[in-house]
Amino acid sequence: MLGNYLFVLPFMVFFLTFTVFPVLYAIYMSFHDWAILAKEHPFVGLQNYAFLLRDDFWWLTLRNTLYFAFLTAFLNTVFALIVAIAVHQPIRFRDFYRFIFYAPVVLSVAVMGVVAAWMFNTQFGIVNYYLTWLGLPAVKWLANPNIVIPTLSLATVWWGFGFPMLIYIAGLQGIPGHLYEAARIDGASGLRLTWSITIPLMMPSIFFVAVTQLIAHFKVFGQPYIMTGGGPGRASFTVIMYLYQTAWRFFRMGYGTTIAIGLALVILFFTLVQFRIFGRRSTIEY
Amino acid sequence: MRRVYAIMAFALVLTLVFAACAPAPTQPAVEGEAEVAVPEAAAPEAEPTAIVAQAGTGALELIYWNGLTGSDGATMVEMVEAFTAENPEVSVRVEMMPWNIYFDKLLTSLVSGNPPDLFLLHEFEIPQFASQGVLRETGDFFQEMGGPIPETDIVDYSLEALSYEGNRYGVPLDIHGWGLWYNKDLFEAAGLDPNVCPATGEEYIEMARQLTLDANGNNAASADFDPENVVQWGTAVSWFKVTFLSTIYQFGGDWTDRQGTATLDSEAAAQAAGWWRDLIYEHHVAPQPAGFDSWQSFAGGSLAMITEGSWMLNFNDDAGLNWGVCPYPQIGDQPAVWTSSHVIYTPTSLEGEKLEAAKKLISYISDQGLVWATSGQPSARVSIQEATTMEELPSAKILGQSFQEFGRYDVAHECIQEVILAYEPELDAIYNDVKTLEQGLEDANSRVQDILDRCQ
Numbered sequence: 112m113l114g115n116y117l118f119v120l121p122f123m124v125f126f127l128t129f130t131v132f133p134v135l136y137a138i139y140m141s142f143h144d145w146a147i148l149a150k151e152h153p154f155v156g157l158q159n160y161a162f163l164l165r166d167d168f169w170w171l172t173l174r175n176t177l178y179f180a181f182l183t184a185f186l187n188t189v190f191a192l193i194v195a196i197a198v199h200q201p202i203r204f205r206d207f208y209r210f211i212f213y214a215p216v217v218l219s220v221a222v223m224g225v226v227a228a229w230m231f232n233t234q235f236g237i238v239n240y241y242l243t244w245l246g247l248p249a250v251k252w253l254a255n256p257n258i259v260i261p262t263l264s265l266a267t268v269w270w271g272f273g274f275p276m277l278i279y280i281a282g283l284q285g286i287p288g289h290l291y292e293a294a295r296i297d298g299a300s301g302l303r304l305t306w307s308i309t310i311p312l313m314m315p316s317i318f319f320v321a322v323t324q325l326i327a328h329f330k331v332f333g334q335p336y337i338m339t340g341g342g343p344g345r346a347s348f349t350v351i352m353y354l355y356q357t358a359w360r361f362f363r364m365g366y367g368t369t370i371a372i373g374l375a376l377v378i379l380f381f382t383l384v385q386f387r388i389f390g391r392r393s394t395i396e397y
Numbered sequence: 398m399r400r401v402y403a404i405m406a407f408a409l410v411l412t413l414v415f416a417a418c419a420p421a422p423t424q425p426a427v428e429g430e431a432e433v434a435v436p437e438a439a440a441p442e443a444e445p446t447a448i449v450a451q452a453g454t455g456a457l458e459l460i461y462w463n464g465l466t467g468s469d470g471a472t473m474v475e476m477v478e479a480f481t482a483e484n485p486e487v488s489v490r491v492e493m494m495p496w497n498i499y500f501d502k503l504l505t506s507l508v509s510g511n512p513p514d515l516f517l518l519h520e521f522e523i524p525q526f527a528s529q530g531v532l533r534e535t536g537d538f539f540q541e542m543g544g545p546i547p548e549t550d551i552v553d554y555s556l557e558a559l560s561y562e563g564n565r566y567g568v569p570l571d572i573h574g575w576g577l578w579y580n581k582d583l584f585e586a587a588g589l590d591p592n593v594c595p596a597t598g599e600e601y602i603e604m605a606r607q608l609t610l611d612a613n614g615n616n617a618a619s620a621d622f623d624p625e626n627v628v629q630w631g632t633a634v635s636w637f638k639v640t641f642l643s644t645i646y647q648f649g650g651d652w653t654d655r656q657g658t659a660t661l662d663s664e665a666a667a668q669a670a671g672w673w674r675d676l677i678y679e680h681h682v683a684p685q686p687a688g689f690d691s692w693q694s695f696a697g698g699s700l701a702m703i704t705e706g707s708w709m710l711n712f713n714d715d716a717g718l719n720w721g722v723c724p725y726p727q728i729g730d731q732p733a734v735w736t737s738s739h740v741i742y743t744p745t746s747l748e749g750e751k752l753e754a755a756k757k758l759i760s761y762i763s764d765q766g767l768v769w770a771t772s773g774q775p776s777a778r779v780s781i782q783e784a785t786t787m788e789e790l791p792s793a794k795i796l797g798q799s800f801q802e803f804g805r806y807d808v809a810h811e812c813i814q815e816v817i818l819a820y821e822p823e824l825d826a827i828y829n830d831v832k833t834l835e836q837g838l839e840d841a842n843s844r845v846q847d848i849l850d851r852c853q
Contacts, residue, residue: 254829342687
């Protein structure tokens with residue numbers, strides 16, 4: 112028994128020090144007026160939480176974040192599945208395609224943000240260059256408040272769809288080949304095979320990708336921070352940007368941690384909803 | 398089916414390859430503008446600046462942090478190296494990082510009790526940091542209290558700005574601020590005298606009209622001008638906070654009455670923000686700012702005039718522009734312009750021989766104002782501003798003089814960062830037509846008032 116605990120001890124030490132303790136400490140800080148440089152941090156009870164509920168910046172950033180997170184998670188989940196099915200087929204240069212599609216994932220968000228900002232630049236961007244070359248009007252991708260979040264979402268999908276694609280490929284490789292063979296003998300077409308065999312059997316992977324993508328994109332920071340600064344106006348100002356500003360620019364760590372806890376509760380809520388919707392279909396027995 | 402998948406994958410790869418290998422794009426027309434040949438914006442190569450520079454090898458090591466990552470950082474390192482050459486017992490590690498990262502790092506270092514020995518901030522940040530007790534009082538750096546720096550030689554309003562609750566914090570290095578930079582070649586091409594720039598708001602609009610051209614070569618003063626088809630802009634609305642403050646001061650206003658009330662719903666605020674908004678949507682001499690890169694456009698010759706900081710000097714030189722510079726024009730009733738200062742600080746924990754070495758270094762840097770002015774930043778020392786010549790440092794001379802005559806600092810407030818980040822996005826929304834002038838200023842005012850009520 113002791114031996115078992117010794118095996119998990121190294122992990123537990125790091126987990127308790129760098130995850131559990133900061134989380135508990137953040138909850139503790141959220142009940143205080145915690146100016147980062149101040150020597151005293153007075154206890155304020157639920158004051159920060161009351162302020163959060165009537166803070167219109169919180170609601171505005173939460174709305175922007177929800178829009179971005181749902182759109183990006185949906186696009187990534189669907190697009191990565193389509194590409195994964197395509198590169199799972201025995202086509203020529205299959206490994207090359209897999210490599211090319213996965214490659215952008217290795218970029219840091221800073222690099223991706225700078226590259227994407229130039230690509231979608233109204234004046235000098237390559238996207239508008241091709242649009243005008245095709246005789247289409249140039250688009251203010253990052254300058255129009257109505258399309259700035261879809262643009263950020265598009266850039267994020269380009270950057271990150273390789274990772275869910277990889278998970279899907281692993282899932283696809285786990286589907287027994289005899290199911291397809293039997294269906295083909297029964298006269299099923301390619302589309303029918305995908306719809307009736309691949310998609311249902313991929314549900315655990317789809318569920319996993321949808322949940323992890325949604326959680327990841329709720330925490331969006333780098334893309335709007337680098338590409339738009341939260342603008343135009345505050346059209347792409349997100350919760351984590353607001354949290355960062357509050358804690359590190361305004362020195363209000365107590366309220367910053369309250370925003371963090373508020374976001375964590377929102378993520379928890381939507382994750383539970385997803386479990387409720389997908390949960391029943393997340394295990395497959397062959 | 399396999400063939401379909403292969404074609405899909407190939408098409409996707411082809412898209413990526415095209416995007417990667419395409420030629421450098423010329424400027425496409427913005428929505429509603431026709432496709433026209435526009436001079437390609439030549440991005441000047443950034444001068445490489447070491448992130449960490451080690452000056453000298455002396456045993457007594459000072460650590461000096463700042464946010465000077467442009468060519469001004471290289472000038473700063475030159476000055477520090479000259480100091481260590483004269484003082485071989487001291488070595489200095491200069492660490493330069495972008496301002497946003499710098500603030501994060503400085504905060505954590507102050508909280509953990511391990512701050513750098515010297516660091517750079519701006520004068521308006523003094524209350525924010527001094528109120529937390531992390532800045533060392535620096536009265537003894539000045540000759541009045543036996544220090545090396547002659548306070549009588551510091552520009553009056555700059556010296557006054559160092560005071561917070563009866564104490565003096567830091568030593569000002571410069572007075573930088575807002576001015577008007579213009580492209581002389583574009584002036585000549587428009588038939589304007591390249592040695593005369595606009596002094597008033599009316600002149601500014603009139604010249605901007607002459608300098609704004611559509612694809613057919615008509616300027617904005619012409620009856621045939623097509624505002625949907627502009628290839629050269631007369632001007633642009635740059636850094637909103639600074640442009641707005643410079644203008645609202647001229648109309649006799651400010652963002653606060655300094656008694657705890659926000660005044661962004663005032664007539665002066667409407668006049669200031671409205672004047673710049675009209676340049677975009679009424680006079681059609683400035684582009685909608687979002688997505689418009691004013692620096693690159695100025696470098697590429699598709700923007701004729703730009704209100705920008707004194708720090709733009711080296712960028713213009715690197716771009717090979719035939720530039721001119723003037724004081725910020727008088728748009729309102731009285732001359733005024735936003736200014737600020739880089740101020741060097743030491744932490745409260747610094748003492749002993751390190752403190753003495755820091756004093757010597759700060760005094761040396763302050764004395765070297767003429768070297769610092771080569772980066773475009775006019776010195777905060779009166780004698781150095783007088784010694785600055787038009788022949789050697791024209792921008793520092795012209796702008797420095799205007800800063801001395803009618804320059805003005807922003808209100809130093811304990812929550813200044815919060816205030817700025819509350820009203821600046823509202824200006825962004827006004828200039829990008831996301832909100833009306835009235836709505837934007839009303840929202841800005843109520844947001845700033847909330848902060849002032851909470852943070853007194």
